[in-house]
Amino acid sequence: MLKRNIVRKHIGLCLVLCLLFPLFTILSSPIKVEAATAVSAIFGGGPFVTGGQTVMNQLKVSGFNTVIIWSVHPQPNGDLYINDVLVCQNGNYVGDSAWATAWQSLKTGTTSVTRVEISVGAWGCSDFENIQALINANGTGSNTVLYRNFLALKNATGADAVNFDDESLYNVNTTVQFGQMCAAMGMKVTLCPYTNSNFWSSVKSQLGSTVDRVYLQCYDGGASNNPSSWKSLMGMNVIPGLWCLHSGQGDSASSVQSKLTNWKSSSDGGFIWLYDDLMKLSSPNSTADYANAINSVFTSTPPTSNNIALNKTATANQYVTNETPAKAVDGSIAGYGNGNSKWCSDNTDSAKWLKIDLGQTYSISRWVVKHAGIGGESTSYNTRNFKLQKSTDGINWTDVDTVTNNTSNITDRTVTAFSARYVRLYITAATQSTSNTARIYEFELY
Ligand SMILES: [Ca+2]
Structure with missing residues (x-):
């Protein structure tokens, strides 16, 4: 509990101090990608409040599917603060309207985010003590200030669940009542234990299916936690969490991948603590790298048996009538004059490109290009210089592999596995000569 507790202690103190000294912030600047069905969650503090739409836009393409x-x-009076900002009072959202709008954008449009959670509690805070006093005084009915304020926060943020991060009170009765209150307003409950498994298993047992996720802290005070043991205690798979690189400590993205692989049989995904630290990192430990x-x-x-580009959505910088982008992913190499199953681009663009939307994220480790010669055309038309590019949003591209001075009819390349939904063939020299016409019979991905 050391590091995290230090962080949390500051924030806990902040809870007291910030009311007097509204200076406390945690922040910086962010990064990018696309999600799978398992849980990939990111916790964040200050930047999720102060980062505005910019941070939201980066989360949407991060690859994380849950933002907490x-x-x-x-x-004590039922007001809700997020960090040091008053957000709900007397059943109304009273925070910055732009912030609420930004939060509501997280799950809309092109995005990897499918779920938003609001986390209650932290080490060194009296949050659950305050909840206990409010419930003891007023109950949990829909007319209580606690209910009305949480409902206002749910509506403002689009939250699907409330994450319970009690690290001090550990009162089963209070926690169960509060959980039932959250369920009554249409939210799930998730638990975030690092210790005190008896408490958490009692809460889970009494709340039943209202609890649909257990985020297990496997860093800091929870560093010795065994997901397999916690799975048994909780009666459900857990979502182990790790702290990203920070201050010369923590787990790199590859270390996260390695640990989660070992815990896979007890897990429904993983989470990363903490975006505030993550946003200071860069590739190979960017936000997207951790999500990936x-x-x-x-x-x-x-694995490699299927061409995942086959019949997927293809677009291009330009194409000749009847020689459409789709013909580069139709599985046919019917030759020129005999079906002519190629994409051809002959305008003046200096770079030609063919973009494939795979419809979902795939792991890719091999790519193949079939050039003009394969269709019986002159090999002088074979593509000379070109690159494979990847993207998680279809807009921003990263080079994966580069080919120069190709003369072959077929390019078949193996690369380090990467994840992407969008892949692009980017051509900088379309032929062996000065002819600026690209002819691609087939573009394949494995
Ligand atoms: Ca074809």
Whole structure:
């Protein structure tokens, strides 16, 4: 509990101090990608409040599918703060309207995010003590200030669940009543234990299916936690969490992937603590790299037997009538004059490109291009210089592999496995000569 407790202690103190000194912030600047069905969650503090739409836009393409804002602090009078910001009072959302709009955007449009959670509690805070006093005084009915304020926060953020991060009170009765209150307003409950398994298993047992996720802290005070043991205690798979690199400590993305692989049989995914630290990192430990590390453990990837580009959506910088982008992914190499199953681009664009939307994220480790010669055309038309590019949003591209001075009819390349939904063939020299016409009979991905 050391490191995290230090962080949390600051935030706990902040809860007290920030009411007087509204100066406390945690922040910085962010990063990018696409999600799988297993849980890939990211906790965040200050940047989720102060980062505005920019942070939301980066989360949407991060590859994380669950975003958890940490943390909500109920006050003795029922007011709700997020970190040091008053957000709900007397049943109304009273925070910044732009912030609520940004949060509501997380699950809309092109995004990897499918779920939003609000996390209550932290080490060194009196949040659950305050909840206990409010419930003891007023109950949990829909007319109580606690209910009305949480409902207002749910509506403002689009939250699907409330994450319970009690690290001090550990009162089963209070926690169960509060959980039932959250369920009554249409939210799930998730638990975030690092210790005190008796308490958490009692809460799970009494709340039943209202609890649909257990985020197990496997860092800091929970560093010795065994997901398999906790799975048995809780009666359900857990979602182990690790702390990203920070201050020369923590887990790299590849270390996250390795640990989660070992825990896979007890897990429904993984989570990363903490976006505030993550946003200071860069590749190979970017936000997207961490999301990919989690997603890749739980994405079953059909190995190399199938061409995943086959009949997927293809677009291009330009094409000649009847020689459409789709003909580069139709599985046919019917030759020129005999079906002519190629994409051809002959305008003046200096770079030609063919973009494939795979419809979902795949892990890819091999790519194949079949050039003009395969269709019986002059090999002088074979593509000379080109690259394989990947993207998680179909807009921003990263080079994966580069081919120069190709003369062959077929290019068949193996690359380090990468995850992407969008892949692009990017051509910088279309032929062996000065002719600027690209002719691609087939573009394949495995
Ligand atoms: Ca074809």
